[in-house]
Amino acid sequence: MTQSSAADRVFEVGKRRGFFWQSYEIYGGLSGMYDLGPYGAAMKENIINEWKYYFIRRHQEIMAEIETPIIGPEIVYAASGHLESFTDPIVTCQNCGRKFRADQLIEEVTGDKVEGKSNDELSRIIREKNIRCPICGGELGEVKSFNLLFKTQIGPYEGSNGYVRPELAQGMFLNFKRVYGVMREKLPLGLAQVGRVGRNEISPRQGMLRLREFTIMEFEFFFDPQEPGHEKYLERVKDKTLRLISAEDRLSGRSEPRKMMLSEALETGIIKTPWLGYWMVVSQEFIRSLGVPEENIYFEEKLPEERAHYSRQTFDQLVKTERWGWVEVAGHAYRGDYDLSRHSLYSKQDLSIFRQFEKPFIMKKKVVKVNRSILGKLFREKAGEIEGALTSMNPEVLKDLVNERREIEVNGFKVPTEAVVIEEVEERESGRKVIPHVVEPSFGVERLLYVVMEYGLKEKEDRLILSIPPRLSPFKIAIFPLVNDERLEGMAKRIFEELKQSGIPALYDDSGSIGRRYARADEVGVPFAVTVDFRSIEDGTVTVRYRDSWEQERIGASEVAEFLWKKLAH
């Protein structure tokens, strides 16, 4: 792929107009970090709001937003598996100091698959096969793990290690039980969070698409695998179509997505659990609302070896970009009960929940009871041991013995049958313990910011128009006096003040000619522009000019705010 103009235009306008640029610029820049300027910050917030609308506000009865720390103690990432699995094995040349991915190097030299082997095993293979530095031929050191987690120290004491979160998920898992209680103990329940994460990527590239620090919009959706409760929600979307490639398709060499209804994907088992499919449809609606047409979105199932350590099934959601082709903007993972189970194990807390049955389940059951006064008199200090042995025996077997004989031999003691009674009791099961399963859709905000810019930027008569959905625009409206006449300026400023007071992000501009102002506003994506002309002074109307069509209409100066609310509504 050669240089293509769309990405260049995005970064050019992005930098020139103050959307985003590389961080630490004056010190030469730092790879994988981006700063957002005033327009970029506003747009990012609008994207987040759009996400909240689709996933949280429209699902408020089953969704709760939380916020948790960026830095976590070591035990959390031991439990989550990131300390162990979020790594690449790396080996250093003792001579020239260059570093290599150990597994890749071995695979290149020997042709053997070594994925998943331990560092010690990899070191041993390097020694046995006498693998040397491919650049200088020097001897290689021991294989070490390069962990993609950013490590730090919490407080002044050494050994108190902390890690920057590489995903938001752990915050949700750790707090699940508490929030479940706050939310009146109902399943399904989603815990959502928007926040920054860090991943110490070996080599970040591609502008804002691959960052060492970025923002994720994510939720963990907890449900009871036996009673997922998706029916009501699925009703709305079961006939909607998704474009997807299954792992099976990929293994058989297919690279084109199939279009299929959600109901079909679920019936055929291509999507393993209904909630995963439900959120994939909502995710498609969300990405479309950012200005990406459906044919430029698809879902690709990851192959087992491509999946993260916690995942039972993962679909990436991809959007077509001009320079980088299909780019993952979201991951949709079915995490099963992996995380809650692991945190249960490490924290020794019971993270299961109790689900009450509609009616208690009554079970008749035979139990063994003993006459303690008989046992005590006969066996004294051995009585306890004998009682234990008896009650742990199968009641049915014991019952037969009691009916047949006068004595029963237990642990070498002869127990008279009158000391043993088999009783039938009723046991009430009013519910069951469940470790909920989890489906996780996770979006990268900066990637979406880029995608919105790329899809929005259009060229028209030698001008750049940022034709993004109005709800995402940093400014909703611009106010201009047609020419710099005191009366026009006065009225335009009054309209501007009024809009400002109602909290509408508005732009006032009276420099240069009217055409120049329209052009400037178009380039930063202002969807509507109000112009005050001489007729405005006479009859109180103004023109509204549309960014995308350049058409105009006249409305009352007092109706501008109302006009906007209508245009910006969902």
Place this chain on the structure above:
RNA sequence: GCGGCGGUCGUCUAGCCUGGACUAGGACGUCGGCCUUCCAAGCCGGUGAUCCCGGGUUCAAAUCCCGGCCGCCGCACCA
């Protein structure tokens, strides 16, 4: 990390090969002013460059050499 290509005002770029007249030129933007009754019109003035950084060669380096940083593309990994 490896390989290929690149890095000059806010942005795009001229100059680099063939070292010196470069006090680094232009366009656009931006700012101030004039003009202007609807699409970057015109005029005047201002602003703005560590020539990516460090070292070397040379009387002399944006230009040649070495190292590093950063970017793009390819390999790998990922939201």
